[in-house]
Amino acid sequence: MKRFALTLVAATLASSAFAEYPEKPVTLVVPFAAGGPTDKVARDLAEALRKPLGGQAIVIENVGGAGGTLGATKVAKAAPDGYTLLLHHIGMATSPALYRTLQYKTLEDFEYLGLVNEVPMTLIGKTTLPAANYAELSKWLEANKGKINLANAGLGSASHLCGLLFQQSLKIDMTTVPYKGTAPAMTDLLGGQVDIMCDQTTNTTSQIESGKVKAFAVTTTKRLTTPALGKLPTLDESGLKGFNVSIWHGLYAPKGTPKPVLDKINAALKLALKDPEFDKREEALGAVIINDARVNPADHKKFVEAEINKWGPVIKAAGQYAD
Template structure:
């Protein structure tokens, strides 16, 4: 057997092996981990767990687990995903924080544009909510109360860079008033104190507020989106902040799916194809709509469009954060 023939056989075998490896993803018995850079029970955690269920079928019944790696405004978990092996078995589910950390943190431990973008998942409205004992029963009354208590209103958020923090910044700017900001280490403790009356108001995602509003544990006053939210029905009579006179106020929180840089193109395609199937899953859509979220069904489910969208959000939120003068180290 000639040397050239042996080399040809070896090259052919390598190509076949590579092809088999690509086709085998996800390999039988291997677990896919979705890293969520927030605490269990929070809005992003709920989205990730719903998505994990919807992804199993298009990924050949793969075992998919959620790893909550919370802390430092989502940077700990996101950096963990950034450093993970680029093999498709460790992914990241995160929210708008992907677009705010470039301004909030000088060195978050990763670069937002050096992930493999897999597609946008959903968009979530924000709602201004208040403690149950608050005298105000509608937005007009709440606005009056805030005006009468300038400097005394306690505004909770889930920590620097959280959705509630960003919405709170825009709310204060639109109202032209400063509130006493009370940051927490996550959405759950912030909501607990709001229910208990230790803080006055918060602007948070409907994925976190819906069950509390329905259970009358907190009060809902206004929506952050340009159009009214009609699903779930608990929000259908609430005005938008734009309607109340804050023209142009439009904030929704989105979630996306990412893989470490260098993940093979074939694996990226497999994951993106699976995501597109999951986003059309009736049960997934039903769960998200029940929380007030809207499942994405436009071009942003494609990796290139997803990345382009996030870059535009980096610019948008960078201006808001700089204007507020709120930076981290």
Template sequence: MKTIFKFAVAAAAVAAAFGASAEGYPEKGKTITIVVPFTAGGPTDRVARDLAEALRKPLNGATIVIDNTAGAGSSIGMAKVARAAPDGYTLLLNHIGMSTVPGLYRKLPFNVEKDFEYLGIINDVPMTLVGKPTLPANNYKELAGWIEANKGKINLANAGIGSASHLCGLLFQSALKTEMTPVPYKGAAPAIADLMGNQVDLLCDQTTNTTQQIAGKKVKAYAVTTPKRLATPELKDLPTLQEQGLKGFEVTIWHGLYAPKGTPAAVIKTVNDALKVALKDPTFVKNEEALGAVIANDDRLTPEGHKKFVISEINKWGPIIKAAGAYAD
């Protein structure tokens, strides 16, 4: 009985101490690490670095660093965060891969629904369908004809298994009921570099990675993947795939913030509150809008709404990945 009592007292003391530290989060002089499960220089990395700057002030001037832990469609970085101490000092910023990894990989060392705390969606990023500069098609109608005439000969680049461009490419092929040869790269930058160099034919990638190339006419732009045209000056004249005949085609890449399961409620609230402030930071908003991204402003900004949304995305992408046989293992 005494042993049980001592254990209970000790447990209560630990809980109280941990609660107190959670209320003082983030501690002065302690660094917060945001793990980005992709290489530096890519679109998700850019969002993370801009967000880190915007988060510093609402998190009491905390030092925030980015840790690029890339590989296996973002699952390596995800596993790193799932194993981290649940104290709020290791966070994860991931894109739509959070919902597609369960379908792409049969064996994972974590469970997306059970091993993370959901801190809020950050933004929605449209996709663009672009082609190499020497492609003979000058609009989507001509592109569709070119694709039909060159079945079995077309190379479709992507930034790696599980990347946004990989998923958009799968959906595009499914919509056209045709197959293209996938050319995976280790990141978005080398993929679009080879597209500009006429080494591959097509790429469907985020506006965060293609806007400058489209504006500079370094690639041929055919469409955006949103229901309506974008307001971004560089892309406002680019038609949607839907208005050009590919009905029902819509892909938007989103980014969200996560913590390891078991992170104290006080820390979750602190980070969520800081995120809501950061998403209104004028510099962050300006940077995102310049790239065609739309800042989140709905119930997905709550931990509950965020998790509900990710689960719905898992249910959406699972069948598409299965139908394409796009397993990574």
């Protein structure tokens, strides 16, 4: 009985020690450059998290490089106190296959806090392409094997992954043109230096609305409902059965972060995902807020493990690795 009482007291003291968390600004690491799609999501999320975390500031720190692995490494090695968090996209699941060496273990060195959103992707092309829809584009791609330039934002980027799967699904090899980020890739697509690109709606919606690119299809299994993208067919219905790529974002903390802190962050995340202003901003970008079991840490981790198993074979088949 005495031992039970001491254990209860210890647990109570440990819980109370974190009752005031957060007592200072929280750093949210974005493993990509400012202005990119993950950065946009992070800044919207930071604003939505502020209120449920007692009004404390959420400071964005952009740690770009090596396909997001530098920023992830920084968080994996940070003090496990809840004051350094990571917002990462699908690269969390693809890096184990893309990089021969990583400074962290994806499923072991982080605390999983919950998924935030899923961002559909769009297949777009330069305006001078002689195709008005996906059926015509498919014929053009078949007729121009060996001459097609496919842009992406760099190894491990969302556009790179979508491009890999697109080529494998069509069984057509294209000349992959990697850039150091989404902005320069889009600039060259707008200028006609490259032919096509598969990228997130967060990057493509405004270009589609303005008519600066041709839009051919979306990568989800269901059509989107946004005004700019609602009329686009899915690649699945266009003939690439089973094609389904969404770029999700999740929230993480260093391994060993105290459970009371993790619980508080997860509770704040769930409230942030219901924030009307956050929802409005994400919807405008074509993103879908997560409202299923994956907002829970255990289900978030199971999902990432499944994604590792999904993308590993795709990446290995392409033979594209980084040291």
